[in-house]
Amino acid sequence: xxxxxxxxxxxxxxxxxxxxxxxxxxxxxxxxxxxxxxxxxxxxxxxxxxxxxxxxxxxxxxxxxxxxxxxxxxxxxxxxxxxxxxxxxxxxxxxxxxxxxxxxxxxxxxxxxxxxxxxxxxxxxxxxxxxxxxxxxxxxxxxxxxxxxxxxxxxxxxxxxxxxxxxxxxxxxxxxxxxxxxxxxxxxxxxxxxxxxxxxxxxxxxxxxxxxxxxxxxxxxxxxxxxxxxxxxxxxxxxxxxxxxxxxxxxxxxxxxxxxxxxxxxxxxxxxxxxxxxxxxxxxxxxxxxxxxxxxxxxxxxxxxxxxxxxxxxxxxxxxxxxxxxxxxxxxxxxxxxxxxxxxxxxxxx
Numbered sequence: 215x216x217x218x219x220x221x222x223x224x225x226x227x228x229x230x231x232x233x234x235x236x237x238x239x240x241x242x243x244x245x246x247x248x249x250x251x252x253x254x255x256x257x258x259x260x261x262x263x264x265x266x267x268x269x270x271x272x273x274x275x276x277x278x279x280x281x282x283x284x285x286x287x288x289x290x291x292x293x294x295x296x297x298x299x300x301x302x303x304x305x306x307x308x309x310x311x312x313x314x315x316x317x318x319x320x321x322x323x324x325x326x327x328x329x330x331x332x333x334x335x336x337x338x339x340x341x342x343x344x345x346x347x348x349x350x351x352x353x354x355x356x357x358x359x360x361x362x363x364x365x366x367x368x369x370x371x372x373x374x375x376x377x378x379x380x381x382x383x384x385x386x387x388x389x390x391x392x393x394x395x396x397x398x399x400x401x402x403x404x405x406x407x408x409x410x411x412x413x414x415x416x417x418x419x420x421x422x423x424x425x426x427x428x429x430x431x432x433x434x435x436x437x438x439x440x441x442x443x444x445x446x447x448x449x450x451x452x453x454x455x456x457x458x459x460x461x462x463x464x465x466x467x468x469x470x471x472x473x474x475x476x477x478x479x480x481x482x483x484x485x486x487x488x489x490x491x492x493x494x495x496x497x498x499x500x501x502x503x504x505x506x507x508x509x510x511x512x513x514x515x516x517x518x519x520x521x522x523x524x525x526x527x528x529x530x531x532x533x534x535x536x537x538x539x540x541x542x543x544x545x546x547x548x549x550x551x552x553x554x555x556x557x558x559x560x561x562x563x564x
Contacts (some may be wrong), residue, residue, distance in 0.1 A: 230304065232403060232435050233266040233289065238298035240281075240288050240459075244508060257507045258284040259295070260459035263534070268402070271429060271436040273450035273467070275443060275482070279504045281459040282439045283327075286405045289437070290322055291315060302403070320350045320399035325406040329388035329413070333380040339366075339391055340376035346398040365394040369424060386417035393424065397432070404429075405437045410445070422449060443486045447471050455479050458515040459507055461534055465548035475537055475548070475555040477520050498558075514553070522557050 239262075241255035259281045266272050274282045287293040289300055291307055300307045302322060307315065326332035333342060343362045347353045353361040359376075366375050369390040380388055389409060396404055406425065410418040426449055429436050440446050446453060446467070453470045455463040455478065463476040474480045481498040500519045505511055511518050517527035530553070537548040537555060 229267060231265045231301075232268045232270075232303060233264075233437075234299075234301040235262060235264045235289065236299045236301075238262045238285070238288060238300065239296045240284055240293060241296045254508055257459050257510060259288060260507075260510070262298075262456075262459070262461055264454055264461065264464070266403070266435055266437060268435055269429075269433050271426075271438055271449055271451045273438045273440060273446040273453045274456060275440055275446055275453060276456035277441060277482075277504060279458075279507070280456040281507070282441075282456055283407055284459075285456070286324070286407050286437060286439050290319075290324055290405060292324070320346075320352075321401050322403040322405070323396035323399060323401045325389075325392055325396050325404060325409045327408040327412055329385055329392055330380075332392055333388060335380055337379070338376065339378055339380070342380075342391060343376070343395055343398055346395060350399050352399060361398070365398055368397065368428070369394045384417070385413050386421060389413060389421055390424070393421075393428070397428070400432075401434070403435045403437065405439070407439045408441070409438075411441070418445075425449070443471075443482055447486075455482070458505060458510055460515055461549075461551065462516065463548075463550045463552075464534070465537075469548055473556075474559060475550040476516075476552045477522055477558040478516050480558045481521075514551075522554055524554070526553055 238259055240259040241257050243252045244254040244256060245251060246253050262285060264272070274285065276282055284293060288295045291300075295308060298308075302318070305318065307318070310318065337345075340359075340362055343365055344358055347358055347361060362376050363373075366373075371387060371390055371394070375383075380391065383391065393409075409425070410421050413421060422445060425436065425438075428434065438446070438450060450467040453465060453467050454461055455470075455476065457478050463470065463474065463479045470479065471483065474483055481500050484496060484498040498521065502519050505515070505518060511528070513526075513528040513530055514520070514523070514532050517523040520527065532551045532553050534549050534551040537550055
């Protein structure tokens with residue numbers, strides 16, 4: 215896969231999913247009073263299904279507060295889900311004991327959003343990269359310094375970088391250190407939580423190109439969490455759109471960008487800048503703000519802001535179904551959770 219032309223080929227039938235998520239829920243209790251009684255819950259993730267195949271780049275997109283980061287953390291059990299199942303290579307991660315989970319954790323790692331806060335400022339890079347090797351019993355003895363040098367070369371950092379502290383690097387270089395740390399255990403899956411959003415525009419493309427190169431070279435699966443749809447279009451094989459903790463649309467990247475079916479996806483894409491001063495697309499400005507996940511609206515969660523909402527939308531939750539207008543079929547095909555899919559696009563294009 216290249217940054218300019220992401221692959222959209224369907225996974226072979228004989229290949230088993232690397233990660234399979236069913237009915238994942240994460241509710242954070244709201245407690246009040248002297249006795250801290252539970253009076254409600256923040257429904258950060260509310261019944262998510264998704265599949266990630268070996269070697270695939272799956273993008274999670276949505277505005278701030280849609281549940282992207284919480285979902286990513288739940289998949290790795292950095293947050294404990296309230297219910298549901300997460301199967302990694304067929305093993306249910308939520309059923310594993312702490313010791314069994316620790317042994318398996320080397321196979322999936324996370325790249326964090328903030329390269330300033332995710333690295334210990336008191337540790338040299340040598341120690342930062344050696345720590346996961348020590349925890350998982352990898353590269354013992356003299357092999358450990360060689361592995362550290364190999365990781366630094368892999369992410370494009372110069373010789374001698376292992377002797378420096380995080381504050382001696384630029385933001386982009388710190389993120390490279392974070393990527394090297396995630397790769398230290400030779401994982402099969404990387405979860406990248408908005409890895410370039412805290413960086414200067416001038417270095418974002420460098421980090422994204424590095425991730426694409428590493429994914430191809432090391433045959434990694436990448437769960438890429440982002441809100442920059444122009445960036446997602448360049449690197450993703452498939453895209454999952456979240457709104458208020460629910461999947462509202464899922465499709466191969468090329469298909470979703472060419473023919474979005476959910477009104478929320480259409481509105482997100484309308485905000486992507488078009489490099490054509492005389493062309494462009496009609497901007498759809500949604501009224502209001504994202505509802506509180508502590509008190510989500512009844513029916514379709516998007517209906518209070520939807521330009522084509524009708525009475526049915528306020529009383530009935532739409533199921534996530536295959537697109538009925540020629541979209542690709544199957545579990546990783548084009549699916550949409552809307553009672554009237556495609557109507558907003560038709561209105562805009564008319």
